[in-house]
């Protein structure tokens with residue numbers, strides 16, 4: 001019996017006969033489905049172009065913002081990203097950014113309809129960021145991949161524009177740097193009033209360093225420069241570095257060294273991957289290690305938590321280099337607590353004391369804050385009155401006092417100077 005005889009005998013069988021029609025229909029449908037799937041795959045392969053952007057890629061956030069602003073603006077499916085921005089005055093502003101939510105969106109760009117699919121894999125984590133793995137897939141008709149180059153470039157430009165004139169602050173997030181809040185409005189360098197000549201000394205040194213890459217490479221010297229600002233709290237160490245970063249058009253990678261979860265390898269990794277064109281700011285550098293002054297109770301409290309060792313910090317600093325030049329600022333309130341090895345040239349090339357207000361600073365701060373015909377005279381009398389008290393005063397205290405008296409008569413500002421030391 002041949003196979004066809006066998007099949008026709010099966011069809012004659014009353015039990016199989018009824019099912020064979022359905023089977024044939026099912027088979028036909030399956031083949032059609034297969035065929036149409038194949039045709040779709042062929043069509044996609046030859047007439048559509050797809051771009052997949054994973055969340056690890058630098059352009060991911062730019063692209064989402066760009067899609068929201070330019071393309072799928074009218075989409076009904078948005079998700080929100082809330083961020084906080086703290087001003088120097090301490091006022092906290094909340095900002096909501098809407099971006100396309102997970103799902104499918106359609107947008108029109110460059111004469112082409114584009115399908116935007118944002119997917120999130122709830123079971124896969126991006127280990128660097130600790131967030132669910134996400135991908136944006138763009139699908140467009142045609143074979144011209146330039147559409148995606150143009151799109152990514154526009155997204156980059158848009159992102160750059162939103163940070164124009166602003167300083168991006170990065171903080172450490174596990175093993176990576178993450179922008180912290182929204183880019184901050186640049187603070188003019190002149191608004192941080194240091195004693196005469198200090199600001200110019202530091203900023204000129206930095207600028208000279210940035211312009212002298214060739215000098216370093218010709219001599220085989222690692223292209224980096226270290227600065228140490230030391231002095232009492234509230235005298236402008238952090239504010240100065242932030243303002244300087246703005247002046248140089250650099251970002252800031254901020255690490256507070258009193259953070260107990262930092263250890264040698266994490267510190268080393270972070271310093272090595274700091275984004276280009278940023279100043280690395282290591283705050284409270286003395287607090288990095290187990291301090292001699294720590295009470296037994298504190299030592300017990302921190303036991304088991306990772307700590308940075310002096311040799312770990314020295315290694316991390318020595319390893320820091322970048323073709324674009326690496327600038328490291330360290331701050332401390334206690335210079336005497338630092339090991340001489342940490343502040344030797346090569347690790348710290350310029351050391352400046354940022355102290356309590358001098359006459360120069362008192363007058364300058366007064367003149368920046370108030371106005372009027374007798375300003376110079378008032379500024380000088382204000383400085384006299386403060387210095388007469390023979391008590392150290394920080395610029396932060398002066399700033400606070402001026403804020404209280406921002407609308408006061410200037411004579412009143414001079415008469416109430418004792419208030420500077422209240423609280």
Ligand SMILES: Nc1ncnc2c1ncn2[C@@H]1O[C@H](COP(=O)(O)OP(=O)(O)OP(=O)(O)O)[C@@H](O)[C@H]1O
Pocket residue numbers: 088191192193194231232233234235236237238239240332333395396397399
């Ligand atoms: N020299 C200064 N000129 C103008 N404002 C200043 C100056 N110093 C401090 N301030 C103001 O005082 C506040 C605190 O300053 P900042 O945090 O920069 O001080 P700091 O020296 O870094 O203190 P700490 O050692 O506690 O970190 C800021 O709001 C800043 O604007």
